[in-house]
Amino acid sequence: MSRPWPSSALRVIERGWLSSNQLLCLDEEGATVVDTGYVTDGAETLRLIDAARDGRPLRRIVNTHLHSDHAGGNALLQAHHGCAIWIPPGEHEAVAAWDEDRLSYRATSQLCPRFHADHVFQPHDTLHLGGEDWTALPAQGHDHAMVMLWCDRLGVLASADALWQKSFGVIFPELAGVSGFAEQAATLDLIASLDPAWVIPGHGAPFDDVAPSLAAARSRLQWLQDEPQRHTDHALKVLLAFKLLEVRRMTHDDLRAVVQASHAAMPGVRAHLGDDVAALSASLADQLVRSGVALWQEGALVASR
Ligand SMILES: [Zn+2]
Incomplete structure (x- = not known):
């Protein structure tokens, strides 16, 4: 109590x-x-x-x-x-x-x-x-x-x-x-x-x-x-999920732009998650879908809550 x-x-x-x-x-x-x-x-x-x-x-x-x-x-x-x-x-x-x-x-x-x-x-x-x-x-x-x-x-x-x-x-x-x-x-x-x-x-x-x-x-x-890449991966998912909650719907280009901005400004992101921004944003989006935060609808990622 x-x-x-x-x-x-x-x-x-x-x-x-x-x-x-x-x-x-x-x-x-x-x-x-x-x-x-x-x-x-x-x-x-x-x-x-x-x-x-x-x-x-x-x-x-x-x-x-x-x-x-x-x-x-x-x-x-x-x-x-x-x-x-x-x-x-x-x-x-x-x-x-x-x-x-x-x-x-x-x-x-x-x-x-x-x-x-x-x-x-x-x-x-x-x-x-x-x-x-x-x-x-x-x-x-x-x-x-x-x-x-x-x-x-x-x-x-x-x-x-x-x-x-x-x-x-x-x-x-x-x-x-x-x-x-x-x-x-x-x-x-x-x-x-x-x-x-x-x-x-x-x-x-x-x-x-x-x-x-x-x-x-x-x-x-x-x-x-123990494995800092876990943190970087989590952090980018948090940033994407946050942006998605703000705008509610993101195209592939929108997703890439958000990941690109973090990638360009954050050396820790480049060090842990590589330089293929397109592949990275696709993988992060899939993870958001798997965790129930987002779903694909007519080619765009939309917030599910
Ligand atoms: Zn804060």
Whole structure:
């Protein structure tokens, strides 16, 4: 049985596949939202936040990292509410110049409307959210610029994509040819040392039985590390499935364009999966069909959910 939810000032909006969750933190001055989902879900994000903020003004967005499924609603929410956007360091120059290569949107064929960051917070800074103090903890692995938010008093960790109930996010640095597995292992060790009562993940429902999730994450990480090609193959399937959910239908040319963009931008992809982009995209598409994510219809791949 679950333990009681730690605070009525914390509201989790659990989303589907394209968008990250939103953590809404309410206090007397207004509301802060942690992460804003994917751009194509923007109208829904606005509506869900409106329903959860109890009439309080949305004053601030805090991003754990700037992947398109976590920051894709920033521009819309800022335009609508005039709220400030706080981001962790690491990519603030790329945001200021809106460098889509450095911000990963080009390599992943994902969309993220340009936004302006108002404040860069630092690792180990204390953020006041929902009447509590939260520490921004560096969480390398999935994205070396990512942070988690830790509320020691409540024992609550907003883990972003470092730990989900059954897994964790793709280790993007490895795709870029940079070490990421060891950093992810260290992040899992950090989470274990915090001994959280609750984890609010970037995707999926909050959970309070953290040890089995950590054990599963560690064993999966070891399995990927043992044969890194497994990770690269999984990562490209994730990217294709994500794009398919966004656009719903992809021709062979569309599929090749997505795989080509990752292949061109990610040395880890070239190293593990070879240079035959056409064969690679055909094989990935077949794997998506076999796993039930997609089906062929009139010569195009369509999302099956
Ligand atoms: Zn992410």
